Amino acid sequence: MTFHDSKHWPDYWRRLREALLNPRVDDRSLEAALRAARARQPLPVLWLIGKAQAGKTSIIRALTGSETAEIGNGFQPCTRTARFYDFPTEAPVVRFLDTRGLGEVAYDPTDDIHYCESQAHLLLGVMKATDIRQDAVFEVLRAVRRRHPEWPALIAQTGLHEAYPPGGEHLLPYPYDREPWPPQVPADLARALTAHRDRLGALPGSALVCWVPIDLTLPEDGYEPANYGLDALWTAIEAVSTLGLQARLRGDAGIRDVYDRAAHPHIVGHALAAAGVGALPLVDLVGVPAVQANLLRVLAKLYKQDWKVPMASEFLGLLGAGIGIGYLARTVGRELIKLVPWLGQTVGAVWGATASGATTYALGKAAGYYFASRRRHSLVDAEALRRVYAEALTSGANLLKVPPGEDRS
Secondary structure, X not given: OOOOOHHHHHHXXXXXXXXXXXXXXXXXXXHHHHHHHHHHOOOOXXXXXXXXXXXHHHHHHHHHOOOHHHHHHHOEEOOOOEEEEEEOOOOOOEEEEEEOOOOOOOOOOHHHHHHHHHHOOEEEEEEEOOOOOOHHHHHHHHHHHHHOOOOXXXXXXXXXXXXXXXXXXXXXXXOOOOOOOOOOOOHHHHHHHHXXXXXXXXXOOOOOEEEEXXXXXXXXXXXXXXXXXXXXXXXXXXXXXXXXXXXXXXXXOOOOOHHHHHHHHHHHHHHHHHHHHHOOOOXXXXXXXXXXXXXXXXXXXXXXXXXXXXXXXHHHHHHOHHHHHHHHHHHXXXXXXXXXXXXXXXXXXXXXXXXXXXXXXXXXXXXXXXXXXHHOOOOOOHHHHHHHHHHHHHHHHHHOOOOOOOOOO
């Protein structure tokens, strides 16, 4: 299909409307769109280095809000013993790398280290606070820093409660982000944390080495808060990296609702996918509606809503025809720019990526507001819904300005 005259504009709008109203996504269109997006926008990669049972899965669970079982089932092999986990699975915003064999007998980490080194943007060592035998992890950290003295090293010390005295609880406020630590820190725990640092010693290079004690437990374990030190870990990640992971995974600090927070990375992932195909001439005429339809399906499932034609029709009706017309105008404009040679591919790509990504982000945030209202059995305020969409257009465009995977700290 060509886009040289206006007769194709209604066809695009019809296909977009059909895709949003019909919960059955065109799988081929969706897969083609996501493949194109991944090729154009490599994922930021967080490399976790640690022994088995050190708490790497718990860290991924805390950073992403995923269920532990989901993470375990989502890992895919990338070398004989290394594996990766993309989150969210359908439209990822981040990749986690895990070298599984550290500390095991007859395990040679050379191939895994070389592969992960070539992929990683951020290095996160993970070690259980009470396990003093961390030589295998220390050796990897030293080797990587010898080759990349400019890479910051972030080291999480986990399982703090295992060194608490009987009946011990987490110290509040969190005391480990400043030294010296207060005397209330249990003596056994203080000795264990210090022993790791002493045994590692100074790493090659002058880049930052940041230690973060954390204790990530489940509610049934009885420790409050369950994700103790998570904010300190996020602060450290943001301090040593320009990847913008917190904005991608957590969103605005004001997001308190558990459903809204869980929805955020799915919205960002689909917005990035739409932005990736939005820079390709004509591809997004099919790809972007497919990505957006899939996003609405994913969000409805997350909010436990029955996404069928009646609900989809109500949502689009409340959102308003004006938004749809504005969307169409932006789409038409960027397609014409990309197809007129003298205007240049760069202008068209920037316009296409920004419009596709930002409108997808806004659509997701508006859908989140709509589904949340339905879940509470509240009347949906059409004016508030449109305001959410309009505000998200701006915030989505700003978020997508952060180049994914650009920083190789």
